Amino acid sequence: MVEYKPQYYPGGSNVSANRRKYIDPNYKLRKLRTISDDDLVRLMGHRVPGEAYKSVHPPLEELGEPACPIRELVEPTPGAKAGDRIRYIQFTDSVYFAPLTPYMRAWMGHMRYRGVDIGVLSGRVPLEARERDLEKVAKELVETEIFDPARVGIRGATVHGHALRLDENGLMFDALRRFQYDKNKGEVVYVKDQVGVPLDRPIYVGKPAPEEELRKITSQFRVDGEAFRNDKELIQFVQRIHMLRTEAGFDPNRVKEI
Amino acid sequence: MPKYPDKVNLYDDRGKLFDTNVPVEALSPLKNTAIQKIISYVKQCVAVNLEGVEKALDTGEVGGKWCIIRGRSLKLDLVKNAGSVADSLKKCLQVDPDDDTEVKVLKGGKHLLVKVPAKRLNAGVEYTTGATAVAAALCCTIIENFNVNIWDADLIHAAVWGRYPQTMEMLGGNVSSLLAVPQQNEGMGYALRNIPCAHIALIAKKNAMNAAALSAILEQTAMFEMGDAIGSFERLHLLGLAYQGLNADNIVYDLVKENAKTGTLGDVVISTVKRALSDGVIKPLKKTPAGYTLYTTSDLNKWNAYAAAGLLAGTMITCGSARSMQHAPSVFIYFNDLLERETGLPGVDFGRVTGTGVEMSFFSHSIYGGGNPAVFHGNHIVTRHSKGFTIPCVAAAVALDAGTTIYTPERISGVVGEVLSEVPELRESLRYVNEAAVSIKGGV
Known part of the structure; x- marks a missing residue:
């Protein structure tokens, strides 16, 4: 067999290389901040810190599963085992050099995390999972380099803002004013949870990254940054997929060795 | 004399070898007596x-x-x-x-x-x-x-x-x-596709392999009736039915087993590419200046069948590990996206499963109403587009759900799923279709 090494993403630009890096599960995302478990729970707002997980069905052991070879093989996640509810965390990524694009969240998430349900929309990306599994995933998503406090928002509702101009402090627009810029500390602080319910105490999520740094780590193509059209390899790749899909739709037998 | 040279090894739902070197046409709805019996029973x-x-x-x-x-x-x-x-x-x-x-x-x-x-x-x-x-x-x-x-x-x-x-x-x-009235079919030949996945999962008594098998049999048989599985496209559907729905060469089972304990959807993508490479279905075409290897194939129909088997395995890993059906549409989009980006070859059904996943995501996540995956079928307005390769995965996902939905498959299906699970050929379709294939393999 030909030696095979997963390649994750094509393209010759720095943006493509960043995409490859984030999708590759062997790349450890740089941790930039620490958000306590309780604060993360408060930010998501599904339960009160310390409260037991609510369940949607009894634990699998009590439930007794039907005779199915796949259930016997596939190990359930801890949340599924316990019968947790399925909850979500949702992000809005600004078009102004946020580290991730919406699609990247899905590609990366499905490579790195097990048992997740990710949906991509233009202005928001929900990630759903069993509650205790979600908390584990959300921690990495909020604590590492892929979360910039100014250009990424944790927004369960009223997500509008990804394509709006940044404010005077470089923060993405948020109609619910969930996050603010603390000028004294130079940090972004959440005063409301992801759906806009006021928090009993603010949660600091750290300093926004400088513009140059964001341009370096972003996975977004922009004409005023790295333009998609300049990544010839990637364009050719996308055109190749388009061509193959079309040719195959006409006659799959004619698509050979191309 | 078979029309196509393909031969497959047949396995049961637990990955046990059933028979070797069976012509793929022995699994064709036009020849396999068990499939014909299943279709008769669906009517009778x-x-x-x-x-x-x-x-x-x-x-x-x-x-x-x-x-x-x-x-x-x-x-x-x-x-x-x-x-x-x-x-x-x-x-x-x-x-x-x-x-x-x-x-x-x-x-x-x-x-x-x-x-x-x-x-x-x-x-x-x-x-x-x-x-x-x-x-x-x-x-x-x-x-x-x-x-x-x-x-x-x-x-x-x-x-x-x-x-x-x-x-x-x-x-x-x-x-x-099981069949809806003809006026509710969206087009010619859609009758066998108009069966909600809730029924399929319950008929198979929530055995995900049998649910996928029955669903694939109904969907791919419908392809013959719709005018899809004929001429240039017949082999595409025969191989799809064999590899995705009927676990030919044990690919689905192997991929699930390989990723059963800790695998992600991405891991299943990688396992699928590895399997296709080691079986000689795809090979490197060229290396780009940035170091990316584009792959090619001389048999796109077989690549599609391998990808479809991988898609089902990916569904089983993702929906199986979460014991939840709602993850299915996300799998349909991103399994194919990742597979295309991994190889430079088109995903399952040449983009149609990806498109189906996009629509199904909206209509199965309370964004524009709709319902949970158990209500979907191949005649549904948002899941019609793939030619038989999506719905078997939805049926498997529904079978693997541990009870996360408000409207359970039992509630959606009512009496019909439970009652028809008494018909052995419908409940354990994989076994009966394998047996029939073996009995006719010499005469195909």
Whole structure:
């Protein structure tokens, strides 16, 4: 067999290389901040810190599963085992050099995390999972380099803002004013949870990254940054997929060795 | 002499070798006798909710919910007398005394599983004969066995047939078939695709491999009826049915096993590419200046079949590890996206599964209404587009759900899924199709 090494993403630009890096599960995302478990729970707002997980069905052991070879093989996640509810965390990524694009969240998430349900929309990306599994995933998503406090928002509702101009402090627009810029500390602080319910105490999520740094780590193509059209390899790749899909739709037998 | 050179090894739902070197055409709906039997049973088998008829007569609630005719009520002990009702019903349906008519009493008389004789279906052109014959025969049987007078006979009709013919289908009726009425089919040849995944999962008793197999059999057989699996496209569908639905060469089972404990969807993508490479289905084409290897194939139909098997395995890993059906559409989009980005080759059904996933995500996540994956089928307006490669995965996902939805498959399916699970060929379709393939393999 030909030696095979997963390649994750094509393209010759720095943006493509960043995409490859984030999708590759062997790349450890740089941790930039620490958000306590309780604060993360408060930010998501599904339960009160310390409260037991609510369940949607009894634990699998009590439930007794039907005779199915796949259930016997596939190990359930801890949340599924316990019968947790399925909850979500949702992000809005600004078009102004946020580290991730919406699609990247899905590609990366499905490579790195097990048992997740990710949906991509233009202005928001929900990630759903069993509650205790979600908390584990959300921690990495909020604590590492892929979360910039100014250009990424944790927004369960009223997500509008990804394509709006940044404010005077470089923060993405948020109609619910969930996050603010603390000028004294130079940090972004959440005063409301992801759906806009006021928090009993603010949660600091750290300093926004400088513009140059964001341009370096972003996975977004922009004409005023790295333009998609300049990544010839990637364009050719996308055109190749388009061509193959079309040719195959006409006659799959004619698509050979191309 | 087979038309196509492909031979596959057959495995059961637990990855045990069943037979080797079976021509793929032995699995064709045009030749496999078990598939033909399954399709016949889908037309012939009808579920009767005898308890439902009894309740409807008792309360006067006929023709759908809240549709109560005040002052009209009949107290008939149908469930208690299910045995004699079944005997009379059988006699009424029989064409010849020893034909293939069957009436089975289930759940202490609450339900009946009725098999209408093939001769009745052969004498007509529409598959609705199954439901109409049973409904009409049941009315006659109840009227005769319980001595119902002319003034109450209309209530019997309404309790059995529901609001039909004021409605197109038997709304609120107590006789149901797997197949919807023809007017509800979205186009020509869609009948076998108009079966919600809830029914499939329950018929297979939530065995994900059998659910996927039955769903693939129905979907890919429909492809022949729709005019898709013919000419340049026949082999694409035959290989798809074999590798995705029927676990040919054990690919689905192997991929699941490899990623069962800790694997992600991305890991299944990588395992799929590895398998395709080691089996010689794909090979490197060239290296780009940035170091990315583009892959190519000389057999796109086989690559599609491998990708489709990987898609099902990816569904089983993602929905199986979360024990939740709602993840399915996300799998459909991103398995294919990642597979395309990994190889430079088109995803399952050349982009159509990806597109189906996008629509299904919206309509299965309360964004634009819709419902959970259990209500979807190949005739559904947002899941029609893939030619038989999406719905088997949805059926498997529904089978793997541990109870995360408000509307459970049991609630959506009602009586029909549970009753038809009594038919072995429908419940364990993989086994029967394998057996039939082996028995005809020499003569294909």
